[in-house]
Amino acid sequence: MGEMRTVRSVMAVVRRENKGPSKGTTTMTHLPTELWLRIAYFVPDVDLFRLASVNHLFHDLVTDRRYRQLVIDDDRPLHLIHKLTRIERDPSVAARVQSLTIHPKAVRSACLRSSRNTWLIRPGKNVHWPDAFRLRTERFAIEEDIELADRFLDAVAKLDRIEEYIIEWKQGVEAERTFCLPLLTAVWPLHSQNLRTIKLDMMLSHLCDMLSTVSGLDRLQDLSLRFTCNDSRFGPWGGPGYEAKYAFEQLATFMNRLALTLQSLAIYSIGHLNFSWLFASLTLFPKMKSLSLQVPCDPRHVIDPTGLHHFLRAHHAVEHFNFAPQYCCHQSTQDPDPAISHGCASTEDWLNRAFGGLSFEGLESLELGLNILGSGGKRVMPPVPRIGGAAKSVRSLGIVGCLISLQDLKAVLDPFKMANPRTLVIEVHVLDLNLLDLLASSLPDLERLDLTYRWVGSSGCTDEAALVKSLQGKQLSQWKLWQLVLRCSRQNDDARWPCQQAISNCIPGLQ
Numbered sequence: 255m256g257e258m259r260t261v262r263s264v265m266a267v268v269r270r271e272n273k274g275p276s277k278g279t280t281t282m283t284h285l286p287t288e289l290w291l292r293i294a295y296f297v298p299d300v301d302l303f304r305l306a307s308v309n310h311l312f313h314d315l316v317t318d319r320r321y322r323q324l325v326i327d328d329d330r331p332l333h334l335i336h337k338l339t340r341i342e343r344d345p346s347v348a349a350r351v352q353s354l355t356i357h358p359k360a361v362r363s364a365c366l367r368s369s370r371n372t373w374l375i376r377p378g379k380n381v382h383w384p385d386a387f388r389l390r391t392e393r394f395a396i397e398e399d400i401e402l403a404d405r406f407l408d409a410v411a412k413l414d415r416i417e418e419y420i421i422e423w424k425q426g427v428e429a430e431r432t433f434c435l436p437l438l439t440a441v442w443p444l445h446s447q448n449l450r451t452i453k454l455d456m457m458l459s460h461l462c463d464m465l466s467t468v469s470g471l472d473r474l475q476d477l478s479l480r481f482t483c484n485d486s487r488f489g490p491w492g493g494p495g496y497e498a499k500y501a502f503e504q505l506a507t508f509m510n511r512l513a514l515t516l517q518s519l520a521i522y523s524i525g526h527l528n529f530s531w532l533f534a535s536l537t538l539f540p541k542m543k544s545l546s547l548q549v550p551c552d553p554r555h556v557i558d559p560t561g562l563h564h565f566l567r568a569h570h571a572v573e574h575f576n577f578a579p580q581y582c583c584h585q586s587t588q589d590p591d592p593a594i595s596h597g598c599a600s601t602e603d604w605l606n607r608a609f610g611g612l613s614f615e616g617l618e619s620l621e622l623g624l625n626i627l628g629s630g631g632k633r634v635m636p637p638v639p640r641i642g643g644a645a646k647s648v649r650s651l652g653i654v655g656c657l658i659s660l661q662d663l664k665a666v667l668d669p670f671k672m673a674n675p676r677t678l679v680i681e682v683h684v685l686d687l688n689l690l691d692l693l694a695s696s697l698p699d700l701e702r703l704d705l706t707y708r709w710v711g712s713s714g715c716t717d718e719a720a721l722v723k724s725l726q727g728k729q730l731s732q733w734k735l736w737q738l739v740l741r742c743s744r745q746n747d748d749a750r751w752p753c754q755q756a757i758s759n760c761i762p763g764l765q
Contacts, residue, residue: 318350326406355422376401378391411444471515478519482524483527499528516541521548529556575620581625613646620650620675633657650677656708663680680705683707686712694730694735721749738761
């Protein structure tokens with residue numbers, strides 16, 4: 255009985271501590287394991303069995319989250335071997351992995367560091383090695399530890415629930431190519447049938463060489479491509495040996511094979527390339543609901559806009575569109591080259607051919623990106639307002655990047671006066687009365703505003719008193735706003751709450 259009273263008193267203390275400093279706040283009390291075991295001794299069997307089942311459930315959830323994503327990014331041989339051993343010895347771990355991320359540079363580095371006798375000929379044994387690579391390992395010694403590479407492929411083959419495959423191989427050099435490309439080629443047949451999402455971040459030449467042999471992606475829904483082109487294989491602009499056309503045609507051939515299932519497509523690049531060849535080779539993706547284009551989009555990087563126009567027009571029914579024309583170089587601001595202009599006499603003529611007649615009727619969300627890379631170009635690149643004008647209706651509008659001037663903000667918002675977006679997500683340099691007046695007049699039917707600012711009143715100023723004073727007695731009665739989310743991009747900002755209160759007093763829906 256004495257022990258029971260002791261246990262009850264301990265539990266009473268635990269309950270009092272768990273109440274925390276304020277009502278509704280719960281904190282976790284850490285007790286010695288021995289004491290918990292003693293407490294469990296007095297818990298009735300029914301309650302203890304129920305606790306065991308709940309504990310088992312949470313253990314499964316924790317294990318699922320811990321192993322659902324496998325990332326191979328450590329070039330230390332022992333760490334790579336440890337991961338492979340865990341997969342080989344514990345089938346429950348392999349069965350939980352749903353996302354696989356491979357950094358081929360790290361795998362090669364681990365194989366280099368683990369290789370001791372580089373002069374020995376050790377043939378690759380995995381059946382998925384490309385024939386040319388297997389033949390090379392049978393005839394010549396290679397620097398990498400082929401036995402560790404074989405073990406890597408054998409372990410990856412045990413992951414039979416992979417639905418997401420991510421490759422990160424930025425700026426791969428030629429020395430890595432002879433090992434990394436065969437390695438990646440050998441991985442594809444292991445999981446292609448089950449993949450739903452693919453995200454690739456590679457150089458364009460490596461990307462196209464790898465994808466040229468990939469097949470069997472019958473369930474793929476989400477494709478994200480991020481590529482650069484710092485590659486000696488690509489010659490000067492349009493001259494002899496210029497292989498970008500062939501590379502883009504290869505890439506488009508791969509993408510077109512996914513036409514029946516693809517629902518989301520994202521393309522990101524700031525490479526100095528002629529993207530006309532890519533858009534001209536793409537087909538219709540009838541099930542596509544989400545499209546993201548973050549590539550150079552100007553007369554010098556999409557020399558012939560016909561393919562871009564047809565691609566956008568064919569996918570006018572997308573529900574989510576992210577459009578961010580990238581600033582590549584000083585040519586991004588120049589007029590068409592008369593020698594290869596494809597009939598475009600000026601930038602305005604090029605814009606009309608690229609975006610004229612486009613209409614997006616059912617956009618749920620539209621994100622427009624500003625120029626945050628190049629100081630030589632405009633903050634709002636010329637194609638951005640054209641896409642805004644093509645958006646006939648859009649529920650949520652987001653502007654990615656910080657708007658410095660009200661003129662730029664007006665250039666972005668003016669095309670949306672008829673589209674009536676209900677939500678606006680935006681970041682501005684300065685929060686002041688002029689900004690609020692412009693937002694209210696441009697988007698009177700706006701219902702939710704998510705506004706991030708850096709300064710209040712003027713650049714470099716954090717005093718909210720002037721803004722609060724200027725808003726006293728101000729009424730934006732025509733503005734239908736009923737939800738305001740105000741944020742500051744700087745830390746330890748004390749002006750947000752007074753500013754939000756002052757703005758709310760001016761808008762009927764926020765009062």
